[in-house]
Amino acid sequence: MKGISIKDIAKQAGVSPTTVSFVLNGKAKEKRISDQVSKKILKIASKLKYKPNQLARGLRTGKTKTLGLIVEDIANNFFANVAKVVEDEADKHGYKVLYGSTEDNSEKARGLLEVLKYRQVDGYIIVPTKNMEKEIELLKMVRKPVVLMDRYLPNVDSHYVVVDNYQGAYDATTHLIEKGYQKIAIITTTSDQVQMKQRMDGFMAAFKKHGLPYNKNVVKRLPFELDRAGHTQEITRYLKSSRVDAVFFATNYLGIYGIESIRSLGLRIGADVGMVCFDDHDLFRLHSPSITCVSQPIEEIGRQIVNVLMQELNHPSSTSQHLVLQPTLEVRESTMRIAETII
Amino acid sequence: MKGISIKDIAKQAGVSPTTVSFVLNGKAKEKRISDQVSKKILKIASKLKYKPNQLARGLRTGKTKTLGLIVEDIANNFFANVAKVVEDEADKHGYKVLYGSTEDNSEKARGLLEVLKYRQVDGYIIVPTKNMEKEIELLKMVRKPVVLMDRYLPNVDSHYVVVDNYQGAYDATTHLIEKGYQKIAIITTTSDQVQMKQRMDGFMAAFKKHGLPYNKNVVKRLPFELDRAGHTQEITRYLKSSRVDAVFFATNYLGIYGIESIRSLGLRIGADVGMVCFDDHDLFRLHSPSITCVSQPIEEIGRQIVNVLMQELNHPSSTSQHLVLQPTLEVRESTMRIAETII
DNA sequence: ACACAGGGCTAAATCGATTGAGCGTTTTAT
DNA sequence: ATAAAACGCTCAATCGATTTAGCCCTGTGT
Numbered sequence: 001m002k003g004i005s006i007k008d009i010a011k012q013a014g015v016s017p018t019t020v021s022f023v024l025n026g027k028a029k030e031k032r033i034s035d036q037v038s039k040k041i042l043k044i045a046s047k048l049k050y051k052p053n054q055l056a057r058g059l060r061t062g063k064t065k066t067l068g069l070i071v072e073d074i075a076n077n078f079f080a081n082v083a084k085v086v087e088d089e090a091d092k093h094g095y096k097v098l099y100g101s102t103e104d105n106s107e108k109a110r111g112l113l114e115v116l117k118y119r120q121v122d123g124y125i126i127v128p129t130k131n132m133e134k135e136i137e138l139l140k141m142v143r144k145p146v147v148l149m150d151r152y153l154p155n156v157d158s159h160y161v162v163v164d165n166y167q168g169a170y171d172a173t174t175h176l177i178e179k180g181y182q183k184i185a186i187i188t189t190t191s192d193q194v195q196m197k198q199r200m201d202g203f204m205a206a207f208k209k210h211g212l213p214y215n216k217n218v219v220k221r222l223p224f225e226l227d228r229a230g231h232t233q234e235i236t237r238y239l240k241s242s243r244v245d246a247v248f249f250a251t252n253y254l255g256i257y258g259i260e261s262i263r264s265l266g267l268r269i270g271a272d273v274g275m276v277c278f279d280d281h282d283l284f285r286l287h288s289p290s291i292t293c294v295s296q297p298i299e300e301i302g303r304q305i306v307n308v309l310m311q312e313l314n315h316p317s318s319t320s321q322h323l324v325l326q327p328t329l330e331v332r333e334s335t336m337r338i339a340e341t342i343i
Numbered sequence: 344m345k346g347i348s349i350k351d352i353a354k355q356a357g358v359s360p361t362t363v364s365f366v367l368n369g370k371a372k373e374k375r376i377s378d379q380v381s382k383k384i385l386k387i388a389s390k391l392k393y394k395p396n397q398l399a400r401g402l403r404t405g406k407t408k409t410l411g412l413i414v415e416d417i418a419n420n421f422f423a424n425v426a427k428v429v430e431d432e433a434d435k436h437g438y439k440v441l442y443g444s445t446e447d448n449s450e451k452a453r454g455l456l457e458v459l460k461y462r463q464v465d466g467y468i469i470v471p472t473k474n475m476e477k478e479i480e481l482l483k484m485v486r487k488p489v490v491l492m493d494r495y496l497p498n499v500d501s502h503y504v505v506v507d508n509y510q511g512a513y514d515a516t517t518h519l520i521e522k523g524y525q526k527i528a529i530i531t532t533t534s535d536q537v538q539m540k541q542r543m544d545g546f547m548a549a550f551k552k553h554g555l556p557y558n559k560n561v562v563k564r565l566p567f568e569l570d571r572a573g574h575t576q577e578i579t580r581y582l583k584s585s586r587v588d589a590v591f592f593a594t595n596y597l598g599i600y601g602i603e604s605i606r607s608l609g610l611r612i613g614a615d616v617g618m619v620c621f622d623d624h625d626l627f628r629l630h631s632p633s634i635t636c637v638s639q640p641i642e643e644i645g646r647q648i649v650n651v652l653m654q655e656l657n658h659p660s661s662t663s664q665h666l667v668l669q670p671t672l673e674v675r676e677s678t679m680r681i682a683e684t685i686i
Numbered sequence: 687a688c689a690c691a692g693g694g695c696t697a698a699a700t701c702g703a704t705t706g707a708g709c710g711t712t713t714t715a716t
Numbered sequence: 717a718t719a720a721a722a723c724g725c726t727c728a729a730t731c732g733a734t735t736t737a738g739c740c741c742t743g744t745g746t
Contacts, residue, residue: 003461005732016696021734032693051461055402056732059701064398066441066462074430080423084444087417091443096458098409098439101427115439118346118394119409259629283626286602348702359726364704375724399702402731 004048012044013037020045024052058120067309068116069099070109070126072150077281078252078296079127082149085302086125093310095122104191104224106131113139123309128153130193145312147305151195152322159312161304161323165195165278168294168327169202172276173248175292177210179335181246181274184212187235187258188250190221199250199278217242228257235261239273246274246335252281259287275334278327289333296327347391355387356380363388367395401463410652411459412442413452413469415493420624421595421639422470425492428645429468436653438465447534447567449474456482466652471496473536488655490648494538495665502655504647504666508538508621511637511670512545515619516591518635520553522678524589524617527555530578530601531593533564542593542621560585571600578604582616589617589678595624602630618677621670632676639670 006024010017020041022031028038058064067090071079079101087097098121100112106129113135116124123145128136136156139146145159152160176184186203189196200219207214220238222231235258239247247262249255255277259269267273270289277284277293284291308321349367353360358380365374366384401407410433414422422444430440441464443455449472456478459467466488471479479499482489488502495503519527529546532539543562550557563581565574578601582590590605592598598620602612610616613632620627620636627634651664 003732006734007732017733018696018698018735019694022695025734032695034694037694051457053402053732054462055398055407056701057734059396059398059402059703060732060734062701073427074417075424075427077420077423080420081418084416084418087443096441096443096462098441100430100434100439114394119397119439256625256629263629281626282599282624283629286599286606286626286630288631346702349704350702360703361705361726361728362724365725368704375722377724380724396702399731400704402733403702403704405731 003053004050005053006050009041009044009048009050012048013041015041024050062120063122064120065095066119066121067095067097068112068119068121068124068126069097070102070112070116070124071099072102072104072127072129074099074101076253078279078298079150081298082302082305085299086306089303089306093306102127102129104129110135123147123313125149125305125309127151128193130191143316145309145316147308147312149301149305151193154194157320159308159321161301161308161325162195163296163301163325163327165198165327166202166205168278168329169199169248169250170206171202171329172278172292172294173203173206174210175329175331176246176248176274176276176335177206177212179246179274180337181335182212183242183244184246184248184274185218185220185238185242185244186248186250187220187222187238187254189254190223196250203248203250218244222254231257232261232264236264239265239267244273246276249275249277252277252279255279255291255293256281256283259283259291270334270336274337280330284330284332287334289336292332292335293330294327295330297325300325346396347393348396349393352384352387352391352393355391356384358384367393405463406465407463408438409462409464410438410440411455411462411464411467411469412440413445413455413459413467414442415445415447415470415472417442417444419596421622421641422493424641425645425648428642429649432646432649436649445470445472447472453478466490466656468492468648468652470494471536473534486659488652488659490651490655492644492648494536497537500663502651502664504644504651504668505538506639506644506668506670508541508670509545509548511621511672512542512591512593513549514545514672515621515635515637516546516549517553518672518674519589519591519617519619519678520549520555522589522617523680524678525555526585526587527589527591527617528561528563528581528585528587529591529593530563530565530581530597532597533566539593546591546593561587565597574600575604575607579607582608582610587616589619592618592620595620595622598622598634598636599624599626602626602634613677613679617680623673627673627675630677632679635675635678636673637670638673640668643668 006017006020010020015037019033022028022033023038023041024045069086074080074083090097102109109129109132125147127150128148133153133156136146136158148158148160188200222234239261249258262269262273269275275291277291280293280295284293304323349360349363353363362376363384365371365376366381367388371381412426412429417423417426433440445452452472452475468490470493471491476496476499479489479501491501491503531543565577582604592601605612605616612618618634620634623636623638627636647666
């Protein structure tokens, strides 16, 4: 039960495989194949439901119509949602997606790239880990389109689609301040990746703009590798010792652990401790109290990523596109202080 | 910047590509290649960091070391988590994963299968939509291993890994009854797929076992295609009209919409309306009140799926494996009635 | 009548790896 | 001594599609 090949069509049409290939690739005119023959081939091809063998085609042309998607964690709400949009959009252009999660581990990332390379994916969508500069440069050398997302590498000139992390964090922090919170902290990752740095910067900017007193205790950093228990334990300990009245969580899973921690301390979110998180989640929307957050335009992100990649695939250009989308602040109950909550 | 090919190695070693191929495929002994030559080839191969071109290999052997993963919705918490485990496990065996979401739409599913077929994936992991019997049979005909998950097709003899939906639903419902809820309803999908049917059956069995009065109003069915607004609207309307005191939501997204609906009616979950949902979610764990649910063993599911697939890939057998894993009831606050809640 | 220009199509090489058949030499068996 | 087997390796076909070079035919211009 083998598939239908170009030879089968050739045989039935009484022509050579070459001719069939030309016609099916829309080169009939260019290669001066008569209309009669063209039509006949097309008819037979659709009758036999011919679908080209992508392996053979890929071997010959070097194009596999496959994209590699390397995210931090496909099980993370944000990445899973982007992945879905990417898959949908890619499909519209006839591309399939191979994916992998890095767990923010450079070794895993390198491994994934290696595998994808030998599967000849045509283009890459990458949520880079640090120390990936060399690998990205290498892909550029071999002219494989790459679009970074969520974050980019400052020392590498490449396409990227990100959100305005600085502004998002600035707005969120300002919002906390305007709501009257005084002792505001930020809980972020230990990573010095650009998206985290920018969120940190946005936070600091708002902090200083309003003249809040800064000391290193305002910032709590946690390593990605920590598990659930480790995270909640650390956050709980931090909150207990530092007695802040509001926290800005720099990414979604930190926010989730944060909720657990705050609650385990018997504190009321909003009333006792204000809270904003970068990134939205069903949980934040439906939590009681609901959690104010900086929401990323997921659809738009996915669309633009594929967009840029397709442009690059079809007409390689030498200038990198840097798309910075605006996130929106979703104000919810977690930033309402007691007085307001009672109303 | 082409990759290193077997020819490059052959040239450097002063042997033919055939010999190189034999050695690299571990057939040195079998094909009587001398140790000297073998070692030399191996050394050169690792020096050049040779990685076989999977396209060429796939074209020749028909094996691509790629699995196709077809789920209902990769953005859904449950499927995304399984996908991650599957990816991890597959990787351990040198396989990559191509994925796609069906949206429970048979046409989309057919399209995905078509594409995966022409990419020659070696094995399939499928969350089947209905009317997929023919497609699955076809894959069996061409001896492509298939493992169904989450649900199976009663009329098709194939491998599958599912949870004990009946027992899960039975336990959940019994739990509601034991907690003293009297007017219990089930909100499920319109689909008559086996997993839903079993959950329905488990619900009914517990219902009848305890002699609760049954009438068709106990069941509310909603089509998958409905969007968020549609779902909450329908659920809200149903809850308002039927005045039940507890609801069993047959799948995770229904539970999420359910929470929204119950709250929009100003009812207290647990106190006014008890609630259990099939499938766990961060949201259920952290919601206030937290939501009792039937939790699926995601790690185990993913591991077993790949397990079965690998067995089949390595030693095709004629008997189908049917793995039914046990879910666990996570008792939380949403099934505590007022009296207990106050304590 | 003869060169030249399309027009319409095909042969064969190619991508990189795998594999059945086989070739020349040496060793073993009879 | 001679056939058979063992060795150690290679040739060439193959997977299916693409693509370069080019063949043969008809028609046009001079």
